[in-house]
Amino acid sequence: MSNEKGPDHSRRKERSRQAILAAARALIAEEAYEKVTVEAIAARAGVGKQTIYRRWPSKSAVVFAALLALSEGVDGQSVALPDxxxxxxxLKAVMRATAQEFADPSFDRLIRALNTEIANDAVLAAEYREKLAQPLDEAKKARLRGAQAVGQLRTDADLDLVLEVLxxxxxxxxxxRSGPLDAAYADSLVAVTLRAFAP
Amino acid sequence: MSNEKGPDHSRRKERSRQAILAAARALIAEEAYEKVTVEAIAARAGVGKQTIYRRWPSKSAVVFAALLALSEGVDGQSVALPDxxxxxxxLKAVMRATAQEFADPSFDRLIRALNTEIANDAVLAAEYREKLAQPLDEAKKARLRGAQAVGQLRTDADLDLVLEVLxxxxxxxxxxRSGPLDAAYADSLVAVTLRAFAP
Amino acid sequence: MSNEKGPDHSRRKERSRQAILAAARALIAEEAYEKVTVEAIAARAGVGKQTIYRRWPSKSAVVFAALLALSEGVDGQSVALPDxxxxxxxLKAVMRATAQEFADPSFDRLIRALNTEIANDAVLAAEYREKLAQPLDEAKKARLRGAQAVGQLRTDADLDLVLEVLxxxxxxxxxxRSGPLDAAYADSLVAVTLRAFAP
Amino acid sequence: MSNEKGPDHSRRKERSRQAILAAARALIAEEAYEKVTVEAIAARAGVGKQTIYRRWPSKSAVVFAALLALSEGVDGQSVALPDxxxxxxxLKAVMRATAQEFADPSFDRLIRALNTEIANDAVLAAEYREKLAQPLDEAKKARLRGAQAVGQLRTDADLDLVLEVLxxxxxxxxxxRSGPLDAAYADSLVAVTLRAFAP
DNA sequence: TGATAACCGAGACGGTACGTCCGGTCTTAGC
DNA sequence: GCTAAGACCGGACGTACCGTCTCGGTTATCA
Structure with missing residues (x-):
């Protein structure tokens, strides 16, 4: 009953879609962001430009989609904080790991590109919050709620605020780039946060 | 009487320089950032494009200079926190005022442009820190040191960290754009910070 | 019989090509040559600049092509001297007509532009000779050969030289602009030439 | 003694004037004409651009002056045809010499530049005729008049026309560049002319 | 010899056009 | 029927010169 269109068809679409997003990510990861062009993405993906513009309305949108897809498959489970x-x-484990991620130049460039798009486009920002930030935050807040339950965190703490302070x-x-992102720094952020929201 | 350097010459240079920076700021403030072009800046400033390229190596650099110049004349005195x-x-007064500044669309666009430039260029980021961020932070830290002296803040608090948490x-x-920037939010940040760094 | 190559495609290409050449000719005919710019040609033709630069390597080349195209379709038949x-x-009829053509300011400007390009670029000069000058000269020489056959011109006359003297x-x-180009002058050139190459 | 203005003064002016004209000629002789710029002339002459614009109203005018100055000192005497x-x-001697001059690339470029200026500017063309062409033609016509007197040329020949045919x-x-400029060609032009204007 | 004016070299300036690049649209040939 | 390829319009980029303007530093004359 299901797949009305040919299965090859869907698969073909999906394959080119993935090729485009992968090409975009690859280019962002390896080059200065402003050198990433739609033409380069199309060429790298082995795809016509029109195939890109058929799916996304602008360069920003493709780039943003490519970056969102970075975290595809992420769900509450997979990103749940350790407990x-x-x-x-x-928290220290998580913060140290987070700090380390930014040390990877490719990851750094990808996230900078993502933030650039978000910062300058309210629509993309909303999509980012809905699809990426909120799910991740929910997972984190679940852990914090657990901590509240066992008296490790103020019961009346605004968990969004806790995450922001952290x-x-x-x-x-x-x-x-205003300072080092090392383990000590990660630890001190945890310490400060826990002190601020201690029961 | 004074003017030691050639008066007309310097004045001419300075006048065109200011015209360029003002034009850049005006355009950033009133239009989508990506529509700000060197040609538009030159036209608005009544200046040839070459006059821009003689002074700055790229569009980014002009825009950044224009934004830095926003805060020209700012010094420790003028930005000192109230005491x-x-x-x-x-702190609440300052944070509420800061939150309000971002409500002005022009200011918002200017600061977004500044952050976009900084985020994608380490050299500009360094210049930003040195010329803008550090002086401002020093002024703020002076107030915090006063607070430490009178027992309103932990003596061993890392003041950079305090400012970051705040x-x-x-x-x-x-x-x-992940939440409202209102007075309540400003207040809660102050509260959290003071709790975290209470003596 | 019909169009072997893609019809629409060729037609599109051909249409923009003709628009460019026509715009170039129009501009040359109506303005001082040095005011003819690629940008003006593109604007007048309703075409992007890149479409011009895709086909011709420089402004000179477009202008030259536009001027060559003036005489497109010219063949031995159509330009054959009257007999x-x-x-x-x-010859007097032809020379008087030629002299009169130069009186038209538009034609004058076009031919001056053509000569300026030719005089300063050996490659264009070669193309001019091959595509324009030689076919025209051949047509003229055919008439002269007829004259030789009926004893109105020396049999051993170098016909290229005859044309040059004429x-x-x-x-x-x-x-x-060293003298008037009137009918009397045209006639005297014919008279001189016929005397010089009389049988 | 005589010199009313300061002698050094005049000499300074004259020296820079000569330097400019020489630089212009040198550049025209050695480079593609369109690469000859006022800035290059000024630099080569060791002179400020303003010194050029103080004396000539436009680039064309400098270039033209430089080329006219090529033949400075030329008078009826010095260019008189041999007799x-x-x-x-x-005539054969003169025509062969003339043909040979054009073989020198530097000379070729200079005369092409001169013709380009003349062809596109009626004012410069008039100056050229008055200062260069007519004096030279007069010298040549003097020789032709001598030939008329001794029955080597038609008495009623229009000497301007004779020179043109030649x-x-x-x-x-x-x-x-439509054919070789060799001695044989020079000779045949003389032969044709003499036949056309034989008594 | 020192003051004062004329002049020059250098080069910045407002402009205009160059030739290139890329965003987003449209067309074509081919699978 | 959709795709890869890529031409097309538009418009900004950064560069090169034009002709003008300003400057600081010689020169050149006269006190």
Whole structure:
């Protein structure tokens, strides 16, 4: 009953879609962002430009889709914060890992590109929040709720605020390159956050 | 009487320089950033394109210079945080004012443009830190040191970290449009920060 | 019989090509040559600049092509000198007509532009000779050969030289504006030439 | 003694004037004409651009002046055609020499530049005729008048026409590169002319 | 000898056009 | 019937010169 159109058809579409997004990601990861052009993406993906414009309305949209797809398959489960029972230890592990991710130049370029698109386009920003940020935040907040339940965190804490206090300094320091992103820094952010929201 | 350097010459140079920077700022403030072109800046400033390219190596550089010049004349004095003796009240006043600034669409566009340039160019980021961010931060830290002296803030607090905890959440929420920037939010950031770094 | 190549495609290409050449000719005919710009040609033709640069390597080349195309379709038949049997009368008619053509300011500007391009570029000069000058000369020489056959011209006359003696003085006088180009002058060139190459 | 203005003063002016004209000629002789710029002339002459524009109203005018100055000092005497009593021999000598001059690439470029300026500017053309062409032609016509007196040339020949028939074919062939400029060609032009204007 | 004016070299300036590049649309040939 | 290829329009890029304007530093004359 299901697939009304030919299966090859759908698969063909999907294959070119993936090729385009992969090409976009590859180019962003390896080159200065402003050198990433639709023509280069099409060429790298072995695809005509029209095939890109058939699916996305603008260069920004393709790039953004490519970056969103980075985290495709991410769900509450897969990104759930570890839960060893020790909130501080769990947060430190996560923050250290996060800090380390930014050390990878490719990842760095990808996330900078993503932030550039988001910062300058409210529509993309909304899509980003809905598809990426909120699911991730929900997973994190689930862990925090657990901590509240066992008295490791103020019961009345605004969990969005907790996440901001925890992550935003790291994000800002990375975006502005205003300081080192090392384990000590990650730890101190956890410490500060826990002190601020201690029960 | 004074003017030691050639007066007309320097004045001419300076006048065109200011005209260029003002034109750039005006265009950024009133149009979508990607529509700001060197040609438009030159036309608005009543200047040849070459006069722009003689001084700055690229469009990014002009735009960045224009944005840096926004805060020209800013010094420790002029941006010093108020000091009424009540740290919490002072910080709340400052944070509320900061949050309000972002409500102005022109200011919003200017700062987004600035952040876009900074985020994608390490050299500009360094210049930004040196010329703008650090002086401002120093002024703020001076107030915090006063607070430490009178026992309103932990003596061993890392003041850079204090500023990050205070400002980064606001910055991130603004950049990602992930929530309202109202007085309540400003207040809560102050509250959190003071709790985290209470003596 | 019909169009072997893709019809629409060729037609599109051909249409824009003709629009460009027509725009170039129109501009040359109506303005001082040095004011003819590629941008103006593109605008007048309703074409992007790149469409011009895709086909021709430089402004000179477009202009030259436009001027060559002036005489497209010209062949031995269409430009054959009249043949009433009276060589002197035929040549006088042709020379008077030629002299008059130069009186038209548009034509004058076009031919001056053509000569400027040719004079300063050996490659264009070769193309001009092959595509324009030689076919025209052949047609003229055919008439002269007829005259030789009926004893109105020396049998051993170098026909290229005959044409030069006939036309070059007119050409030089026009190019240097060194004298009037009237019917009397046309007639005297014919008279001189016939005397020089009388049997 | 005489010199009313300061002698050094005049000499300074004259020196820079000569430097400019020499630089212009040198550049025209060695480079493609369209690459000759006022800036290059000024630099080569060791002179400010303003010094050029103080004296000539436009680039064309400088270039033209430089080319006219090529023949400075030329007068009726110095360019008089040889007069051995044998008109044919004298003309052949002159025409062969003329043809040879064009073989020098530098000379070729200079004369092409001169013709380009003349062809596109009626004012410069008039100046050229008055200052260069007519004096030279007068010298040549003096020789022809001598030939008329001794019965080597028709008494009623229009001497301007004689000169045109003699020179214009060579000029056109050179300008259009439509054939070799060798001694045989020079000779045949003389032969044709003498036949056309034989008494 | 020192002051003062004329002049020059250097080169920045407002403009205009160059030839290139790319975004987004449209056409064509081929699978 | 959709695709890869790529031409097309539009318009910004950064560069090169034009002809003008300003500057600082000689020169050149006269006190």
């Amino acid at each position: 060893t029972g020790d909130l501080e230890a769990d 992550y935003a300094p790291l994000f800002q320091r990375w975006l502005h | 009424t003796g009540d740290l919490e009240a002072d 400002y980064a959440p606001l910055f991130q929420r603004w950049l990602h | 009433t049997g009276d060589l002197e009368a035929d 036309y070059a003085p007119l050409f030089q006088r026009w190019l240097h | 051995t009593g044998d008109l044919e021999a004298d 020179y214009a074919p060579l000029f056109q062939r050179w300008l259009h």
